[in-house]
Amino acid sequence: MANLRAGLLGVGMMGRHHARVLREVEGVELVAIADPGGDPHGVAGDLEILPDIEALIAAKIDMAVVAVPTRFHEDAALKLATAGVHTLVEKPIADSTEAGQRMVDAFEAAGLVGAVGHIERFNPALQELRRRLQADELGSVYQIQTRRQGPFPSRIADVGVAKDLASHDIDLTAWVAQSEYATVFGQTTFKSGREHEDMVAITGRLESGVIVNHLVNWLSPMKERLTVVTGEKGAFIADTSTGDLTFFANGTVPLEWESMAAFRGVSEGDVTRYAFAKREPLRVEHEAFRDAVLGRPSDVVTMAQGLRTLVVVEAALQSSHDGAAQRLR
Incomplete structure (x- = not known):
């Protein structure tokens, strides 16, 4: 089976760790990174730093990690849901419960895995x-x-x-x-x-x-x-x-x-x-997200659970x- 094509939005303080772990998880290949602020921690390697979420989606990814400031979670997640991309957003799910509910509804309607990075x-x-x-x-x-x-x-x-x-x-x-x-x-x-x-x-x-x-x-x-x-x-x-x-x-x-x-x-x-x-919690979290995308039993934190929090x-x-x-x- 081919590796899942993964995209990462945001390579700041948390995103840099996601970039490292995505490269380590079996069955996943990090193929695209987007961040309008560039690559402050130098984690892109051979990948081009794309300018926005639209460019990330255009890279034909299967799954995405959203590690941008909370106020941008909803916009990115809804665009990814529309594009049919399974998505893990960093916690909290959104900056308001109304935004979080729209995210939950969008991923449920699309039949996609929507997850939240409650790493603890x-x-x-x-x-x-x-x-x-x-x-x-x-x-x-x-x-x-x-x-x-x-x-x-x-x-x-x-x-x-x-x-x-x-x-x-x-x-x-x-x-x-x-x-x-x-x-x-x-x-x-x-x-x-x-x-x-x-x-x-x-x-x-x-x-x-x-x-x-x-x-x-x-x-x-x-x-x-x-x-x-x-x-x-x-x-x-x-x-x-x-x-x-x-x-x-x-x-x-x-x-x-x-x-x-x-x-x-x-x-x-x-x-x-x-x-x-x-084991490193972030790696275990990414393995759970991968398994959920593949339809395997998984302990991934769902967007509905993230909304409840x-x-x-x-x-x-x-x-x-x-x-x-x-x-x-």
């Missing part, structure tokens, strides 16, 4: 965490907390930290817990002089009853990417920046110090850091404006 689902620590939760190693899940913070990336200009970063945490939480969001409450701050928020705190509850909490900002000098799942038998901590997963078990040895035992509630047990295969993000932002929790349908 392919992080080895979270995949291992989800597997262990499915195996009931934690028992009942009580709470999922995430912390995603670090310095401001100057490349992000068209959306705030909620759509750019918190969308990761909302998507991965619903995926890990296998339950959608029921309610959210958000608070935001604007400290860097931009029109968009640079810090957001989101609390809420999933339909399963699990409590969720997300702290996300571009105002911290330290970079942190943690997911903590607390449950009946202890707590899992996934560090997605390193791909590590650690389990803190509830203690089985009773404390003889009565007042301390009452204060702690549960005692400290064994701590286990798991060893497992750690954006709905939750926008509800949190609306909550921060109104000062009231938002109930999701």
